[in-house]
C-alpha cells in the first residue's frame with residue numbers, strides 16, 4: 287500500500303517518528319506522500335523526504351493559510367528546483383476551504399488556479415483539499431483543463447464525484463469513511479471505480495475505526511483498505527493493488 291496523504295512532520299510524531307515509519311513498513315506500506323501545508327510546511331515536507339527514504343514530498347499553499355501567498359510565491363516555486371529526494375513530486379495541498387473561510391473566496395480561487403497553472407507548467411500532479419466548497423471546486427477544476435490530480439479526503443456528493451471522475455481525476459478516502467456517521471461518504475466511495483481510487487490516512491488526523499480517537503499514523507491505512515475492500519465487495523489484495531498502481535501512475539513514484 288501507499289499512504290498517499292500524510293503529515294508525518296507534525297509534532298504529534300516528534301517522540302516516535304522512526305518507530306512510526308517502522309510500523310508502517312511492517313504493515314505493508316511501501317511509501318508515504320508527505321503533503322505540505324503552506325510554505326513552511328512544504329519546506330518541512332521536503333526535509334522529511336530528504337531524511338526518510340519511504341517518504342516523498344508534495345508542496346502546496348493551503349487555502350487556510352493564504353496571507354501573503356503572493357509574496358511567498360517565488361520561494362514556493364524554488365522548492366521545485368531542488369534536486370534529489372527533497373524535490374516535490376506533486377503540487378499540494380491546494381484548493382478551497384469554506385469551512386474555516388480564512389480568506390475570501392476569490393483569493394482562495396486565485397491561489398488555487400495559480401497552483402493548477404504551475405502544476406501544468408511543471409507537468410506534475412496535484413493534490414486538492416476541499417471542505418464545504420465542492421459546488422465551486424468542480425467548475426473551477428473542469429474549466430481549467432489540466433486533469434491530473436486527486437481530490438483527497440473526498441467529502442462531496444455522488445454528483446460531484448461523477449463530475450470529477452468524468453473530468454479525469456482520482457478520489458481518495460481517509461479514515462473518516464469508516465465512521466458510523468459517514469453513510470453518505472460510503473455510498474459515494476462504493477461507486478468510485480477501482481482504477482481511480484487512492485488510499486490515504488491524512489495522519490495525524492481522522493484515524494479509522496478501530497483506531498478512531500487515537501493519533502492516526504500511516505500503518506493504519508491498512509484498516510481503511512480493508513474497510514473499502516469490504517464496502518466494494520472485492521478482496522483486499524485486489525483493492526490494495528489497484529490503489530497502489532493508481533498512486534504510482536499518478537505520482538510517478540517507484541515503490
Ligand SMILES: [Zn+2]
Pocket residue numbers: 291293321379488
Ligand atoms: Zn492533509
